[in-house]
Amino acid sequence: MKKSHQAEVQKLILNSAAEGNILPITSRCDSHCIFCSHKNNPPEIDVISIGVRTLEEITQTMNYLVPNQAIIIGESASSIIEGEPFTHPNFREILTILHQRFPLTPIGITTNGHHLSSDIVDFIGNLGNISLNISLNSASLYGRKLLMGNTAEQARKTIAGIKFLASQGIAYNSSMVAMPHVTGWNDMKNTIQFLSENKASVIRVFMPAFSNKALHNISPENATSYEQLREFILSLSTELACPVLLEPSYVTDLTPVISGVAKDSPAWLAGLRRGDVVCSINQKKPRCRVEAWNMLVPQGPLQVVALKNGQEQAVSWQNDFDGGSGIAMEYDFDMRRAEHIQQLVLRRPGKSLLLTSEFGHVVVQTVLASLGLVSQAEAVLVKNLTFGGTIKASGLLTVDDYYAAFKTWQVLHQEKPEQIFVPMESFNSLGFDLKHKHFKQLTNLTGVPVLPT
């Protein structure tokens, strides 16, 4: 690795810790998922492997973590490839040191579940304050073999590990990449049922997206459609013991509708269910799902008015801890971000362009309308030409994609905007996209000030 590149990687690691409370420990993974994005990247994509970091390097990075926000392991907020944390040879020591240094801080670990032996589960349970986010994908031997390349032993161990977690009462979320064209809808249904019976707090079902480099057997034309997947999730019983969320949410409105309620949680016992719409929380009307969810988080008493089968109904309960309501909602838009954009739009007299991903376009249009900004700001949809295929998320858009969309817009409009906003998710903490182009290049290319927001 070149010295300059090494310095940049170090900065990215420290920024992950300082800005996201994320502790990068390894890029090694012992799974072979057929949908893994690292296999299907175009050659110009500049993702970074950090190998297996030493215990000393990791403890030094801990100096940048803060105690008042959950510490995340196994997820990446930048171009760093995050691997399977439990493969790190010193993982127990890392957790023990973290726990000693941040005794009251929750720790979230994202894992493929291969290593959940009873021994490890006991160790996690004894440390306490640790929750897991398990990428299960399938709860059958054949499904795990097809999707993750699991041996029968790996699959059995993972499934037994989930049952043991449930028996020990350790909190975990789970996720699955929806590949019904590979495993069948029944395998998905059975996996959701298995997780629901084994006390998962939430199940996230990811709509897969593939670049145009993806192998034919998992390619977009064989993949399921978003609408099919949404219908499948809606067909699941509202009496499932845990909420099931479709991601990306692709919501087009800001109505604070409940996507799921954990069985026997305070909100469940108060009578709320999937599909109910939250009208007010402690006498205050939420403007969107994200705002409603944030208002439902704090520990303490909550009085909620909800629309249920067309009738308003008042319910109340007590959250025993932060986030303890049991309610899950899809992600629409953070109104604090919307207000920040509003301030930036109003500070200049001319037109602002908001370049958006395909997934975000309609909801950004809705946000601009709700803020009364449609005459001052326009949301422009940006196709992902870098990855192609069915990639539609903002995190994978590049400077080249934004510039191509801007040029098309300019040909059609024959005008120059006052400023351009691009989603900050497309850039790492140093301002670079996945092709290692800095967002400031967009200002040079367009001749218009460009700001990630």
Ligand code: SF4
């Ligand atoms: S667990 Fe994640 S990083 Fe590992 S192969 Fe699967 S998708 Fe890729």
